[in-house]
Amino acid sequence: MINFLNISLFYIFIIVTSITITGYGKFFCRSFNINCSSLSLEIIFGCFFLGSLALVINFFFPINLIITNIILISGIILFFYYFKKINKEIKYFLIITLIAFITGIYETSNRPDAGLYHLPYISILNENKIILGLNNLHSRFGFTSFFQYTSSVFNNSFFSEKAIFFPNLILYASSLIYFFRLCINSNTSNELKILSLFFGISIAVDMNRFSEFGNDENAHMLFFIFITNFVIYFTKNNLDSKNLIKIIILLSLFLFMIKITYSILVLLVIFIIFNSFKNFKIFERLNIFLFFIFSLWIFKNFLISSCLIYPIENTCFDNLLWSNNFSIKESLSAEAWAKGYPDSEIKYKYKDYISNFKWFSTWFTNHFIFIVKKISVILPILFFIIISINRNGIIFKSSKGLKLIFIFNYIFILIWFLNFPVYRFGSGILISTIVVTFIYCLKNFNLINFSKITKIIIPLLILLIFSKNMNRIVDRIQNNYFNNPWINIYSDSYEKKINYKKVYFSNNQKKFYYTTKSGGICYYAPSPCTHLVKDLGHKEIASYNIIFKNY
Numbered sequence: 001m002i003n004f005l006n007i008s009l010f011y012i013f014i015i016v017t018s019i020t021i022t023g024y025g026k027f028f029c030r031s032f033n034i035n036c037s038s039l040s041l042e043i044i045f046g047c048f049f050l051g052s053l054a055l056v057i058n059f060f061f062p063i064n065l066i067i068t069n070i071i072l073i074s075g076i077i078l079f080f081y082y083f084k085k086i087n088k089e090i091k092y093f094l095i096i097t098l099i100a101f102i103t104g105i106y107e108t109s110n111r112p113d114a115g116l117y118h119l120p121y122i123s124i125l126n127e128n129k130i131i132l133g134l135n136n137l138h139s140r141f142g143f144t145s146f147f148q149y150t151s152s153v154f155n156n157s158f159f160s161e162k163a164i165f166f167p168n169l170i171l172y173a174s175s176l177i178y179f180f181r182l183c184i185n186s187n188t189s190n191e192l193k194i195l196s197l198f199f200g201i202s203i204a205v206d207m208n209r210f211s212e213f214g215n216d217e218n219a220h221m222l223f224f225i226f227i228t229n230f231v232i233y234f235t236k237n238n239l240d241s242k243n244l245i246k247i248i249i250l251l252s253l254f255l256f257m258i259k260i261t262y263s264i265l266v267l268l269v270i271f272i273i274f275n276s277f278k279n280f281k282i283f284e285r286l287n288i289f290l291f292f293i294f295s296l297w298i299f300k301n302f303l304i305s306s307c308l309i310y311p312i313e314n315t316c317f318d319n320l321l322w323s324n325n326f327s328i329k330e331s332l333s334a335e336a337w338a339k340g341y342p343d344s345e346i347k348y349k350y351k352d353y354i355s356n357f358k359w360f361s362t363w364f365t366n367h368f369i370f371i372v373k374k375i376s377v378i379l380p381i382l383f384f385i386i387i388s389i390n391r392n393g394i395i396f397k398s399s400k401g402l403k404l405i406f407i408f409n410y411i412f413i414l415i416w417f418l419n420f421p422v423y424r425f426g427s428g429i430l431i432s433t434i435v436v437t438f439i440y441c442l443k444n445f446n447l448i449n450f451s452k453i454t455k456i457i458i459p460l461l462i463l464l465i466f467s468k469n470m471n472r473i474v475d476r477i478q479n480n481y482f483n484n485p486w487i488n489i490y491s492d493s494y495e496k497k498i499n500y501k502k503v504y505f506s507n508n509q510k511k512f513y514y515t516t517k518s519g520g521i522c523y524y525a526p527s528p529c530t531h532l533v534k535d536l537g538h539k540e541i542a543s544y545n546i547i548f549k550n551y
Contacts, residue, residue: 002477003484007105010485013159014101017166018093020075020154021046026082032286034250035243039089040178043096044222047167048254050075051150052293054125055300058149063125068156092177099173099462100166102469103210106476108488109165110214115523116140116531118148118215119489122164123527125152131528133322133547135305137513138530139330142310145215146257146297161524162486168213175221176203180458182228189235190445191399192228194389197454198382198435199224204461205378206427208468210487219259220428226251227405227432230268234401242279246286248272253290257297260309261425264412271404321539322548338420339363363421371423375430385453386438393446398439406440409433489524500525505538506550513547 022039025046029036036042053071054063061067079086086093109119117140124131124141125148135142151164179200183193203224207217229251233244252269255262273280281287298308306323308315311330317323332350333341339359341350343366353359398406413433416426423430476485490497498520502512513536514529516522522529528547537550 006485010105011097011101013163014097014104014166014169016072016076016158017154017163018043018097018100018170019079020072021050021167021170022086022093023075023078023080023082024049026086027078030082032246032289034246034286036247038178038181039086039092040096040174040181041225041247043174044171044225044254045250047147047150047171048250050153050167051146051257054149054153055146055293055296058125058130058152059296059300060129062128063149063152063155064127065155065157068126068153069158071153072156072158092181096170096173096177099176099465100169102466102473103172103208104166104169104487105469106473106485107210109523110211111492112521113214114489115492115521117144119524120522120527120529121148122152122155123522123524123529125149126155126161127527128545130300130303131545131547132303133306133324134528135310136322136324136534136536136547136549137528138532139311139324142301142305142307142330143215145219145259146254147215147218161489164489164524165210165487168218169210171218172203172207172210172213172221175225176200178225179203179228184454184458189399190394190396190447190450191402191439192231192235193450193454194385194439194442194445195228195231195402195435197385197450197457198438199228199432201381201457201461202378202431202435204465205381206374206431208465212424214424215258216424216427219255219262220431222251222255222258223262223428224432226255226265227436230272230405231399231401233272234399234404241276245272245276245280249287249290253294257294259425261416261420263309264415268404268408322546324549335419338422338425340367343367367422371430374423374427375434378431379434381457382435382438385457386442388453389446389450390442390444391446391449393444393449396442396445398442402436402440405432406436409436491523492520498523498525500529503533505547506535507537508539511538511540511545 021043023046025036025042025044028034028045028049029042034045036045050071057063057067109115117138120138121141121144124134147168150167154163154166155161179196182188182196183200188196203221207213207221226248229244229247233241233248249269252262252265255265301310302308302317306317306320310316311334313331318325332354336350336353336359339354340363341353341359344353344359344362348358409429409432412429413426416429420426499517500514500522501517503515504512514522514526515533516525516529516531519531521531535550537548539546539548
């Protein structure tokens with residue numbers, strides 16, 4: 001049965017979430033004197049600012065309803081305070097909300113990661129201030145993304161918990177519109193036009209399912225935007241370089257806190273800073289703020305897992321009450337699984353499997369084929385466009401920025417291949433390398449053909465997104481989707497919710513955590529929750545909870 005009231009509420013909630021994020025994005029850009037070139041960047045920076053705000057608050061308080069209600073109301077007020085400036089882009093605002101709406105309605109969360117640690121961690125943020133040794137409850141809590149902090153802000157009295165994943169949807173839609181607007185803008189250079197079109201195609205074709213987002217897809221979209229702004233930096237005059245440096249540094253920190261694999265971007269950031277050292281002020285307000293947030297993020301990691309950067313062993317401390325030995329095991333198992341360990345016929349120990357390329361034959365005959373299949377969907381489209389615009393056009397020359405990205409990407413791919421060659425971890429770097437390689441090999445650029453292609457392909461991509469999601473929506477309606485029409489955050493089934501029970505700490509029968517009665521994973525549960533029942537101890541110091549292993 002179609003629930004028209006809830007469908008209407010879903011879209012209203014999307015609009016209100018977008019209003020809140022945009023209000024904070026505009027406030028953030030004005031406060032730190034960042035000239036955001038589009039509404040999309042303001043929305044992205046609004047997500048970053050809200051995550052930063054939640055991170056700071058959680059050191060002292062849970063991200064509870066009082067706090068989230070204040071944040072919601074303040075964001076709406078900020079939106080209408082800046083409405084005269086936002087009004088100029090209101091049509092793009094509405095397009096973003098429509099794409100977010102059609103992509104999220106009747107969807108389910110990413111499985112199994114959302115139920116394993118994304119959603120339980122959001123619940124922990126909503127109900128508890130920072131818990132020392134949380135990683136002892138479940139090692140995956142050390143892998144949580146900065147986006148879980150942004151999500152936690154949207155559990156409020158107006159939305160309840162229904163909108164906690166809406167920022168992910170809005171960032172996805174904003175990224176699409178960012179690239180589509182760039183490639184049709186008459187002031188955009190030819191190089192950026194084709195780069196933006198290719199990135200837009202990649203997102204629309206390969207990243208259009210919310211249930212596949214996890215912590216990865218949003219990071220890959222931001223990586224595309226980072227690359228684009230890096231290239232823009234080398235095509236603009238000195239007057240714009242200071243502003244572009246701000247955007248590049250901000251995006252790099254955002255990416256690092258979403259996915260640690262993007263920490264390698266520091267190399268490009270350092271290059272940019274040295275390249276424009278005269279325009280770079282170390283003690284500028286934005287740099288101080290970003291360093292503060294970076295320091296808090298590292299300190300948060302330390303308190304949760306006893307590691308500055310989990311699970312890198314050299315950053316871990318072994319002599320703390322809440323220290324554990326998960327980092328070595330987790331690092332080895334993560335690398336082994338990334339290299340196809342579950343598909344291996346011979347069950348080596350993790351350390352043996354990943355040594356001396358023993359993993360390569362298993363990975364090549366299984367996951368490599370999967371990667372080829374995924375990429376083969378995009379390759380013919382990009383190849384057709386390159387052929388079409390490479391005829392009878394003006395001479396095309398790649399900028400210094402694109403050449404640097406070309407070299408950087410191949411180094412990044414080598415690191416990805418040697419350490420974590422899974423498509424969902426590396427789709428951003430794989431796709432961007434293909435895109436940059438195509439453009440780097442381009443000899444001519446026919447602007448007339450390109451304009452004709454964009455007029456056809458952008459509407460087709462929008463149609464693809466809507467038609468693909470409509471097929472899913474119709475299927476969910478026919479199958480009586482349990483959480484109609486909201487994103488399923490409660491279980492891995494459309495028909496049920498999970499029941500939970502309390503597990504008391506061995507040294508304190510007044511304190512407890514939750515686990516599922518069925519033995520399944522937690523999803524959005526009362527907190528803290530884990531499906532792994534362990535012998536754990538609890539201690540409270542200065543109103544902070546500490547969870548530690550009971551030896």
